Amino acid sequence: MEQISIIDAKDYVGQTVKIGAWVANKRSSGKISFLQLRDGTAYFQAVVVKSEVPEEVFQLAKELTQETSIWVVGEIREDTRSKFGYELGVKEIEVVGESHDYPITPKEHGVDFLMDHRHLWLRSSQQHALMLIRNEVIRATYEFLNAQGFVKMDPPILTGSAPEGTTDLFETNYFDQTAYLSQSGQLYLEAAAMAFSKVFSFGPTFRAEKSKTRRHLIEFWMIELEMAFMHQEDSLEIQEQYVAYLVQSVLDNCDYALDVLGRDKEILKKYTKLPYPRISYDDAVELLIKNGFDDITWGDDFGSPHETFIANSYDQPVFILNYPKAIKPFYMKPHPTRDDVVICADLIAPEGYGEIIGGSERATDYDYLVEQIRAAGQDEKDYEWYLDLSRYGAVPHAGFGLGLERTITFIAGIDHVREAIPFPRLLNRIYP
Structure with missing residues (x-):
């Protein structure tokens, strides 16, 4: 299994790869969790389907917090709905460093707050x-x-x-x-x-x-x-x-x-x-x-x-x-x-x-x-x-x-x- 950067996803379609990334955001829809990942080269979506992974992996995906760092293993797939064009079908997740109460949330923040951070x-x-x-x-x-x-x-x-x-x-x-x-x-x-x-x-x-x-x-x-x-x-x-x-x-x-x-x-x-x-x-x-x-x-x-x-x-x-x-x-x-x-x-x-x-x-x-x-x-x-x-x-x-x-x-x-x-x-x- 090869470790890659998100920006190179286009070269690994259909292959199982390993990526080190941070969780920029997430959302869940019943039996599917969507993780927005970033690794310093680009952002893309990782999809965790409950029926396709062990229960502990799906539960971990649901509990991940913003800016927690992870190793994630999965298959690169084309995603024509996104501007980036590719996504990851997740198989494994390993937490590297936890993040709690990350101050910059998806809500609006003032300029002074953002500059302080x-x-x-x-x-x-x-x-x-x-x-x-x-x-x-x-x-x-x-x-x-x-x-x-x-x-x-x-x-x-x-x-x-x-x-x-x-x-x-x-x-x-x-x-x-x-x-x-x-x-x-x-x-x-x-x-x-x-x-x-x-x-x-x-x-x-x-x-x-x-x-x-x-x-x-x-x-x-x-x-x-x-x-x-x-x-x-x-x-x-x-x-x-x-x-x-x-x-x-x-x-x-x-x-x-x-x-x-x-x-x-x-x-x-x-x-x-x-x-x-x-x-x-x-x-x-x-x-x-x-x-x-x-x-x-x-x-x-x-x-x-x-x-x-x-x-x-x-x-x-x-x-x-x-x-x-x-x-x-x-x-x-x-x-x-x-x-x-x-x-x-x-x-x-x-x-x-x-x-x-x-x-x-x-x-x-x-x-x-x-x-x-x-x-x-x-x-x-x-x-x-x-x-x-x-x-x-x-x-x-x-x-x-x-x-x-x-x-x-x-x-x-x-x-x-x-x-x-x-x-x-x-x-x-x-x-x-």
Whole structure:
């Protein structure tokens, strides 16, 4: 008898197998007990028929409690009534670990209760599906970037300076000096790109931003890319190819998870069509004003309602190009014909999911960078190593960062970014 995982049931139809699983739910109908089982790979139904098993097995099945772990032996059968397509005809059951008074029952629970029990909530079918999609996005990221010739680099998490200012950074003591938890590995990746041409990083970033919106986390994961000898247009093409690749990979490999979440796959297929539309910041402001947004003027950053309207005007992810210099970080390359904007772009997801990528062409002129660092209120001495990049063989280069959790939220079609990470850190939450 072979021990298998539920997800592989399709390969064992008609065979007797052994599975280690947890009882997610159960119901009885007279002489039949139905067990909803999960084993970390998928969920399916096990059927215990009183006339087909010893009395003690049927009685045990009736007494099983939610989240009790078991070994179960039975025959894999096709089940055309379920989305999964297969079930188990039970022959034997052995209890491994009992579970009593499991706190998350099939009834409705409040968000705070579920977040307090996040370590258990991860076992539920929707949370399980989300983590499978998260895993696929990460897997597909490595696949895409490796195929494109990118080299992975690991920038430090503890830094002595802040590329986008220190107002929303976590400060810590680093022996006899001040350090910050990283908000971005970008500057370090720029240095690495001068050595390896095309590089990327994947790791946690931290923002001490006192925001409670459905798009914000205090700790989140970023995929950041830097590319030497590339201009912004080259970068935009990589960005849209990357996002389309992630969406297609989830469609190809997470069919079961998307079904669990009820995500409309036809909508997702639209997001694989390239190129994505582009609109300038100037035109975006004009579009908003024409459509009754009287709370926006040129020079303002866009809020959630603004981004949602712009993206939904195109029904696809859309690039907003060339924001005002005053609202962007010092390292972005100035526009060649305008002093008031920089060469940058945000990729805005449709359906109200907002910005999932921010990127730009990077400034390379030494004097300009020093001027911008000073204008940002930073000490240029903290950036001497970064300024070396403009002293020694500077080349055109561009890069961007993709927020993993926002991208998962967008692809999965869920309401809040907190469900796209195993253990979210929010403004008022650091437990569990």
